[in-house]
Amino acid sequence: MNEAEAIVLGLIQGLTEFLPVSSSGHLTIAGTLFGMNSGKEMLAFTTLLHVATVFSTLVVLRSEIGELIRGLFAFRRNDETAMVGKLLLSAVPVGIVGLFFRDWVEAVFGEGLLVVGCMLLLTALLLGLASFIKPRMEKPEISYRDAFVIGVAQACAVMPGLSRSGTTIATGLVLGNKRETVAKFSFLMVLIPVLGEALLDVVKILKAGSTEAAFGGISPAAMVLGFLAAFVTGVMACGWMIGVVKRGRLIYFAIYCVIAGAVAIVYSLPGEFPYVRRTKACNP
Numbered sequence: 001m002n003e004a005e006a007i008v009l010g011l012i013q014g015l016t017e018f019l020p021v022s023s024s025g026h027l028t029i030a031g032t033l034f035g036m037n038s039g040k041e042m043l044a045f046t047t048l049l050h051v052a053t054v055f056s057t058l059v060v061l062r063s064e065i066g067e068l069i070r071g072l073f074a075f076r077r078n079d080e081t082a083m084v085g086k087l088l089l090s091a092v093p094v095g096i097v098g099l100f101f102r103d104w105v106e107a108v109f110g111e112g113l114l115v116v117g118c119m120l121l122l123t124a125l126l127l128g129l130a131s132f133i134k135p136r137m138e139k140p141e142i143s144y145r146d147a148f149v150i151g152v153a154q155a156c157a158v159m160p161g162l163s164r165s166g167t168t169i170a171t172g173l174v175l176g177n178k179r180e181t182v183a184k185f186s187f188l189m190v191l192i193p194v195l196g197e198a199l200l201d202v203v204k205i206l207k208a209g210s211t212e213a214a215f216g217g218i219s220p221a222a223m224v225l226g227f228l229a230a231f232v233t234g235v236m237a238c239g240w241m242i243g244v245v246k247r248g249r250l251i252y253f254a255i256y257c258v259i260a261g262a263v264a265i266v267y268s269l270p271g272e273f274p275y276v277r278r279t280k281a282c283n284p
Contacts, residue, residue: 020166
């Protein structure tokens, strides 16, 4: 991967991480077009870009995060400690996936566009359900039960093409939670698993003594440029997406996911688009 490709992937990550259209799916599509066939390489670079958008979240939601920290260090039971507990609970399912099924996830990331296309169609279905199912009464806050269920949805979204934000927001809305509350919870809950995944990669680098063990042939310059591109665009996309969820306009993203999923499936069919096949052949 060269520096220009890293910047493009960073821009894609920053724009799509907070939009319910699957950042990992779009990264896989772009990586396939760039001839990146290694699931391990794609997963490692995707994790790096997710860390960049974690920092975007910290910037956009700094007020909410500051309140959580102050409430936590008050050392008494309050709304903030309850929210931290719910965020920790929501991270349990994806933590189990990361610890025990990492090799399988890496293999899935190397499967190409067919899986991505199918998962994008599933994302569209979830967004459509969230758009049309209206609960009789909105819950005043996210319960521990709902936090865990939303966490299970996040664990399922490790599949490339199944939008993490789309899946968690749609699940929260179907459970009857307020739109703005669900959106902010969705963006906060990703902090723990992404930083945990990044820590595992750091441990791997320290054990091997080089970045090649975790990132394959990706140069340090490409990693830095990709990180910066994802961070800057992520800051812009995060605040905008919260407003979109509040206005309840998820159906447009569902339509986009149907189109993107269909295109990805067509690209994956044998005998189609010889240019893509030649690109892969030239980039083993």
